[in-house]
Amino acid sequence: MNEKQKRILEVSIEIFYNKGYANTPVRDIIDASGFGTSTFYRYFQNKEEILKQLLENFFLKIFHNINTFTIEREDFYQDFIEIKQVIMQTFIQNPKLSELYSRSAGTSRLIDECLKSFDDKFLLFYQNQVQYGMDEGFFRAAPTLPIAISTLATIKYVAYKWSVVKEISKEDMINLVLSFHKSILYGIVANSE
Amino acid sequence: MNEKQKRILEVSIEIFYNKGYANTPVRDIIDASGFGTSTFYRYFQNKEEILKQLLENFFLKIFHNINTFTIEREDFYQDFIEIKQVIMQTFIQNPKLSELYSRSAGTSRLIDECLKSFDDKFLLFYQNQVQYGMDEGFFRAAPTLPIAISTLATIKYVAYKWSVVKEISKEDMINLVLSFHKSILYGIVANSE
Numbered sequence: 001m002n003e004k005q006k007r008i009l010e011v012s013i014e015i016f017y018n019k020g021y022a023n024t025p026v027r028d029i030i031d032a033s034g035f036g037t038s039t040f041y042r043y044f045q046n047k048e049e050i051l052k053q054l055l056e057n058f059f060l061k062i063f064h065n066i067n068t069f070t071i072e073r074e075d076f077y078q079d080f081i082e083i084k085q086v087i088m089q090t091f092i093q094n095p096k097l098s099e100l101y102s103r104s105a106g107t108s109r110l111i112d113e114c115l116k117s118f119d120d121k122f123l124l125f126y127q128n129q130v131q132y133g134m135d136e137g138f139f140r141a142a143p144t145l146p147i148a149i150s151t152l153a154t155i156k157y158v159a160y161k162w163s164v165v166k167e168i169s170k171e172d173m174i175n176l177v178l179s180f181h182k183s184i185l186y187g188i189v190a191n192s193e
Numbered sequence: 194m195n196e197k198q199k200r201i202l203e204v205s206i207e208i209f210y211n212k213g214y215a216n217t218p219v220r221d222i223i224d225a226s227g228f229g230t231s232t233f234y235r236y237f238q239n240k241e242e243i244l245k246q247l248l249e250n251f252f253l254k255i256f257h258n259i260n261t262f263t264i265e266r267e268d269f270y271q272d273f274i275e276i277k278q279v280i281m282q283t284f285i286q287n288p289k290l291s292e293l294y295s296r297s298a299g300t301s302r303l304i305d306e307c308l309k310s311f312d313d314k315f316l317l318f319y320q321n322q323v324q325y326g327m328d329e330g331f332f333r334a335a336p337t338l339p340i341a342i343s344t345l346a347t348i349k350y351v352a353y354k355w356s357v358v359k360e361i362s363k364e365d366m367i368n369l370v371l372s373f374h375k376s377i378l379y380g381i382v383a384n385s386e
Contacts, residue, residue, distance in 0.1 A: 077382065103299060116358070130381070139381045146372035147381065150347040154339075157346035165309065179339035187380025188323070188332045188340065189270065 005043045008033050009057070012050045017096040021051060021107065048107075052114050055104060058097045059118045062090045066125070076138050080129075081181045084155070088177055091159050092170045098163040102156070123148045147184065154180050198236045201226045202250070205243045210289040214244060214300065241300075245307050248297060251290045252311045255283045259318070269331050273322070274374045277348070281370055284352050285363045291356040295349070316341045340377065347373050 011032040015024050026047050030040045044050050069086045071079040091098045104111050126148040133139040155177060162173040204225040208217050219240050223233045237243050262279045264272040284291045297304055319341040326332040348370060355366040 106296060106299065133381075137383055140383045142376055142381055143368075143372045146347075146369045147376055149350060149369055150343055150373045150377075153346035153350035154343040157342060157349070175336075176339045176342055179336045180343045183335055183340055183380075184343075184377050185380055185382050187376075187378055187382075188326075188335055189378050189380075190330055190333045 004033075004035060004039060008035070008040060008043060009050065009054060013054060013096050013100070016051070016054075016100055021047070021100065021103070048110055051100070051104065051107065051111060054097060055101060055111070055114050055118070058090075058094060058101055059121075061094065062087060063121070063125075065090050071129070071132075073136070076133065076136070077185060080133065080138075080185070081178055083129075084151075084177050084181055085174060087155060088159075088170075088174045091163070091173070095163060098159055102160040102164045119152060122152055126151055150184070151181075197226075197228060197232060201228070201233060201236060202243065202247055206247060206289050206293070209244070209247075209293055214240070214293065214296070241303055244293070244297065244300065244304060247290060248294060248304070248307050248311070251283075251287060251294055252314075254287065255280060256314070256318075258283050264322070264325075266329070269326065269329070270378060273326065273331075273378070274371055276322075277344075277370045277374055278367060280348060281352075281363075281367045284356070284366070288356060291352055295353040295357045312345060315345055319344055343377070344374075 008029065012024075012029050015028055015032060019028070024047065026040070029047070029050070030037055033040065044053075065086050066083060069079075069083050071083065105115060106112065123145070127144040130139060130144040130147050134141055134144075158168065158173045158176050161168045162170060168176070201222065205217075205222050208221055208225060212221070217240065219233070222240070222243070223230055226233065237246075258279050259276060262272075262276050264276065298308060299305065316338070320337040323332060323337040323340050327334055327337075351361065351366045351369050354361045355363060361369070
């Protein structure tokens with residue numbers, strides 16, 4: 001990606017954040033970028049393509065941060081929880097992208113496909129991680145998809161509460177996700193620990 | 194609520210389902226109801242009020258079904274899981290309302306407030322249920338909010354996958370929620386059962 005594309009994407013984040021995606025005309029993005037109309041259309045066909053590119057960049061950041069964190073056999077349970085902190089930090093480091101992500105469901109078919117593609121990739125990654133824990137004897141056998149779905153759903157929900165509703169702080173958001181993970185690891189039944 | 198109001202709400206469900214809420218003019222609802230314009234405006238100021246009323250009725254159904262199901266001390270753990278089946282059955286019995294609910298986030302400030310009010314009521318109800326389990330010695334002490342949030346988030350997510358994306362069957366939806374609940378009850382760590 002070249003510098004001009006990057007600049008267009010960066011000004012778009014700000015404008016979408018301030019005015020809302022639906023209320024932003026392409027003209028505003030072009031004006032804020034300082035480039036001419038033809039430069040803009042050389043890189044993007046429309047506003048939707050910008051949103052799609054922003055979301056994809058955000059998802060790449062999440063997967064990059066996940067992949068640079070290695071789960072060690074020695075501290076498996078702790079690392080299994082810690083990796084969620086890494087995911088939530090990606091949200092915290094990108095508050096405007098987080099809000100855009102949390103608001104973008106239902107924008108258009110293209111955007112919904114882009115969101116679904118992230119969900120599917122995340123669910124697959126997470127199921128593999130749980131499966132690894134089972135294969136190595138850390139977890140007992142259980143269907144992996146419900147665990148992956150509840151994790152993804154919880155992350156999305158708290159990110160929405162933090163970035164859109166602004167009802168919880170970033171610390172609350174992290175604590176909610178970590179506490180949920182302790183519960184699912186060790187169970188909540190009185191004699192299960 | 195009188196028969197005319199009920200009829201207007203019922204035809205609205207069908208039209209919203211077929212055309213989408215955003216693409217439905219009030220005129221279509223009035224025509225389909227068979228009533229005159231003045232009758233419509235006696236009960237509803239606009240389309241948004243209809244959506245709000247439909248969502249509130251759906252939430253009442255969910256809480257009605259929850260409240261008629263009593264958790265017995267003898268089968269506490271089983272009942273604790275079973276009540277989720279009762280919730281998911283409310284979705285299954287109202288597929289068009291489920292879709293409307295799953296699509297309605299972000300429609301307007303009024304609708305978002307209505308959705309938030311349901312979330313808050315559900316979270317409170319659920320936290321109380323988990324707290325009861327702790328007080329009675331069935332569960333060990335843990336923060337109740339993360340458990341309530343992960344439950345609500347999971348229910349919303351699978352309902353969306355079933356009613357909007359149509360990626361999973363109603364049986365899948367129930368099984369995902371029940372399996373998640375078994376995991377959170379007993380934990381997934383190998384020696385936790």
